[in-house]
Amino acid sequence: MTGSQVEQRGLKVESDDPTDRMLEVVDRQTGNKLETANMIPEAGFDYNPAKMYWQKTEEYIRERIKSYPAELAALVEAELDPLLEEKKP
Numbered sequence: 164m165t166g167s168q169v170e171q172r173g174l175k176v177e178s179d180d181p182t183d184r185m186l187e188v189v190d191r192q193t194g195n196k197l198e199t200a201n202m203i204p205e206a207g208f209d210y211n212p213a214k215m216y217w218q219k220t221e222e223y224i225r226e227r228i229k230s231y232p233a234e235l236a237a238l239v240e241a242e243l244d245p246l247l248e249e250k251k252p
Contacts, residue, residue, distance in 0.1 A: 221247050 169176060185199035224243065228236045 217247070 164172075164174075187199050188197040189195070190197055224247075228239055228243075231239060
């Protein structure tokens with residue numbers, strides 16, 4: 164979910180398990196208890212490839228702009244800033 168989707172739905176993003184307990188899962192077909200799991204996602208699920216892509220793209224573009232004449236660089240940045248903000252996840 165995006166930040167705006169979380170906000171629209173009135174949800175709260177947790178960084179720690181609010182229940183402070185392990186979740187016990189029971190297989191509905193067999194009745195067997197499955198391995199318990201913590202409610203917080205495993206390590207690695209906090210990586211956002213889209214965010215990294217746009218961050219690298221923005222860094223590259225801003226580095227290229229530095230070589231432009233000052234007046235042109237200012238014009239490009241004025242047009243570019245709103246576009247980059249729209250693309251950030």
